[in-house]
Amino acid sequence: MSENGWKLFACCRMVGVMDQDSRGLYTALTARDSRFDGVFFVGVTSTDVYCRPICPAKTPKEANCRFFATPQEAEQEGFRPCLRCRPELAPGSAPVDDAQRIAQLIVQRLEEGNLGEKAGLEEVADQFELSSRQLRRIVLKELGVPPIQLLLTRRLLLAKQLLTETTLPITEVAFASGFSSLRRFNDAFTGRYGMPPTRLRKRATDDAGAIADSETSTLQLSYRPPYDWTGILGFLAARALTGIEQVTDSSYARTVQLGKAKGWITVTQSKKRHALSVEFTHSLTPVLPAVLSRLRALFDLNARPDLIAEHLGKDARLQSAVKANPGLRVPGAFSGFEMGLRAILGQQVTVKAATTLACRFVEAFGEPIVTPFAALNRLTPAPARIAQASVDDIARHGIVSSRCKSIIALAQVQGSGGLGLDGGAHHNPDDSIKRLAELPGIGPWTAHYIAMRALRWPDAFPKEDIVVRHNLGGVTAKEAEVLSQCWRPWRSYAVMHVWAMKRPLMTSEVVASD
Numbered sequence: 001m002s003e004n005g006w007k008l009f010a011c012c013r014m015v016g017v018m019d020q021d022s023r024g025l026y027t028a029l030t031a032r033d034s035r036f037d038g039v040f041f042v043g044v045t046s047t048d049v050y051c052r053p054i055c056p057a058k059t060p061k062e063a064n065c066r067f068f069a070t071p072q073e074a075e076q077e078g079f080r081p082c083l084r085c086r087p088e089l090a091p092g093s094a095p096v097d098d099a100q101r102i103a104q105l106i107v108q109r110l111e112e113g114n115l116g117e118k119a120g121l122e123e124v125a126d127q128f129e130l131s132s133r134q135l136r137r138i139v140l141k142e143l144g145v146p147p148i149q150l151l152l153t154r155r156l157l158l159a160k161q162l163l164t165e166t167t168l169p170i171t172e173v174a175f176a177s178g179f180s181s182l183r184r185f186n187d188a189f190t191g192r193y194g195m196p197p198t199r200l201r202k203r204a205t206d207d208a209g210a211i212a213d214s215e216t217s218t219l220q221l222s223y224r225p226p227y228d229w230t231g232i233l234g235f236l237a238a239r240a241l242t243g244i245e246q247v248t249d250s251s252y253a254r255t256v257q258l259g260k261a262k263g264w265i266t267v268t269q270s271k272k273r274h275a276l277s278v279e280f281t282h283s284l285t286p287v288l289p290a291v292l293s294r295l296r297a298l299f300d301l302n303a304r305p306d307l308i309a310e311h312l313g314k315d316a317r318l319q320s321a322v323k324a325n326p327g328l329r330v331p332g333a334f335s336g337f338e339m340g341l342r343a344i345l346g347q348q349v350t351v352k353a354a355t356t357l358a359c360r361f362v363e364a365f366g367e368p369i370v371t372p373f374a375a376l377n378r379l380t381p382a383p384a385r386i387a388q389a390s391v392d393d394i395a396r397h398g399i400v401s402s403r404c405k406s407i408i409a410l411a412q413v414q415g416s417g418g419l420g421l422d423g424g425a426h427h428n429p430d431d432s433i434k435r436l437a438e439l440p441g442i443g444p445w446t447a448h449y450i451a452m453r454a455l456r457w458p459d460a461f462p463k464e465d466i467v468v469r470h471n472l473g474g475v476t477a478k479e480a481e482v483l484s485q486c487w488r489p490w491r492s493y494a495v496m497h498v499w500a501m502k503r504p505l506m507t508s509e510v511v512a513s514d
Contacts, residue, residue: 026062029053037274038090038224041068043079050074055085072153073144080193081160088157089222089275155179156192158289163200166217168285170197176285215282220275221292223301226327229269231500232299235331238351239342242359243366243378254334255369256280257379258287264371267295276301294422297456300329308490312497315486317472321497328500330492332453336421337414338380339454343446344406345399360397361407365389386411406441413439421454429457452492461491471501 028036036053043050043066050068051057068074071087081087130138139147159177162168168176174185189197230249237247246253253266263281270277276299284291296302305327313322322328333339341361346354365385366378386394386407394404413419419435429451436447445464452460462468463480472480487494 022065022067023062025067026065029065030059038222041071041074041087041090042066043068043074043077048079049082050079050087051082052085052087052090055082057082057084068144070144071157072150075153075192076145076149081157086161086164088161089220089273151178152188152192156189158292159185159189159197160193160200161219162217162288163197165219167214168217168282170201172282172285173197176288178289216279217282218277218279219292220270220273221278221296221299221301222273222275223299224304224306225274226305227269227274228325228327228329231325231327232329232331239355239358241338241342241355241362241378241380243362243376244338244380246373246375253373253376255371255376255379256284256291256334257367257369258284258290261287262369262379264369264373264376265291265295267299294334297332298334300332300456303329303493305329308493311490312487312494317483318487318494318497321501325497325500328493328496330452330456330458330496332456333421335380336450336454337383337411340410340414340421340450341381341407343449343453344403344410344442346449347403347441347443347446357397357399361394361399364397383411383415387415402441406439409439410442421450429455429460432457433460452495457492459489459491461487461495465495468495468498471498 025040025042028040029042032054038052041050041052042060044060044064045066046060046064050071066077066079068077071081071090074087075081136147139145139150145153155178159173159179162173162176163170166173170185171182174182177185179185179188186196189195193200233247233249233252236245236252240247244255251266251268253264255264256262261284263283265281265284266279268277268279269275276295278292278295280288280291309322309326312318342354342358345357345361349357362378362381365381367382368377369379371377389408389411391401391404391408394407395401399407414421419432432455433444433447433451436442436450437444443464445462448460448462451457452462461481461484463477463484469475469477469480472483475483484491484494
């Protein structure tokens with residue numbers, strides 16, 4: 001397929017006009033090219049089923065195919081998800097403009113808070129200074145369905161995954177996927193898929209065999225390959241918080257507290273598919289959508305490595321780094337406050353020194369928790385607790401007073417809701433960076449580093465970083481800013497590549513200028 005054809009497909013995916021080049025999309029379907037997995041979906045009119053472009057089923061006739069940008073659009077038109085390729089496992093794509101970021105944020109707020117449509121829209125409308133009516137139009141335009149249908153589809157897809165991949169009781173599946181009652185869940189599932197959820201559970205059990213009762217279940221989170229699993233584990237291992245996180249050569253584990261729900265998760269790379277396997281305790285099922293959303297952010301599973309690498313590889317300075325790290329991701333954050341705390345403690349010190357300070361902090365202020373793992377025994381310190389601590393309370397753990405004041409200020413603004421550091425997409429990242437930099441002791445480097453990881457802003461650029469400047473040839477911060485313009489809108493990924501360059505100085509955010 002021609003280069004122009006690839007670009008056309010990417011453009012079609014962004015603006016939701018898949019029907020403008022159905023012939024080209026059918027060509028991609030017949031090729032079963034994995035690069036289109038999650039980019040479009042095909043509905044087959046002869047079966048009323050919709051599939052991913054990598055589905056192993058026999059390729060349908062072109063006349064029977066309809067193409068959609070999202071699963072929601074396909075289901076809105078009456079198609080059911082394929083039981084073989086399972087569209088709910090298709091990787092997503094990063095938002096690329098304001099409207100898409102708004103739509104994505106609406107999805108996150110509706111999912112993470114388990115909010116009803118009206119409450120969710122009103123909350124997000126206030127943040128964007130728009131009316132709920134305008135937000136409904138944005139969601140309809142960007143995602144092809146009204147918000148209530150979007151929420152219903154996402155809940156049903158999660159329920160379907162829980163039914164087929166876990167042995168959770170159907171009542172728990174209903175509540176874990178966001179339904180307020182078992183009756184509502186049964187009605188919605190039967191109405192959408194033409195069968196009761198018990199039939200899907202029986203089919204999954206027949207296929208996989210009975211699974212012994214357990215206190216945990218495992219789900220798959222897909223990504224678009226390539227994926228540098230070893231690299232992201234190495235990055236997280238160097239910054240792991242003792243008691244909260246444990247990172248090995250092949251896995252990541254951590255404690256979790258969301259609202260009143262407490263538990264733990266472990267993450268490994270699947271050996272059979274392009275996905276991460278997430279084991280979670282059943283105590284987390286009430287907040288499962290939020291847990292999965294945060295893990296997708298932590299491991300940057302929605303990234304488009306093909307598009308990012310193509311763009312950054314055009315710069316001669318990054319060509320070798322991009323070629324050497326084709327599956328590079330920007331590690332995110334499971335907890336925004338945890339990430340902000342880590343960033344403040346990382347100012348003007350080495351990664352190792354910052355990790356030592358952070359671990360002391362966790363030991364002193366993190367609530368104890370019992371897990372099967374000796375290394376996981378603390379929860380992330382709660383912002384409400386830190387907001388009421390004194391400078392002396394924190395300083396006695398070897399943290400200088402200026403950092404103590406910054407930590408307390410961050411906890412206060414986070415606890416009051418004045419600055420959201422969780423949830424990923426933000427409609428105005430520059431405003432969030434500015435508000436962060438207004439807090440005492442938080443300068444441009446810390447603000448951009450938090451935006452890069454906690455806010456998931458792909459164009460953050462901590463130009464003051466000494467390693468970035470060193471690896472770019474000893475340039476000044478102002479010169480680094482000029483050099484970075486050609487990397488937009490993927491400067492966060494460029495930073496990761498620059499940190500990975502083989503230079504004498506340690507390749508990480510060793511020292512900041514805040």
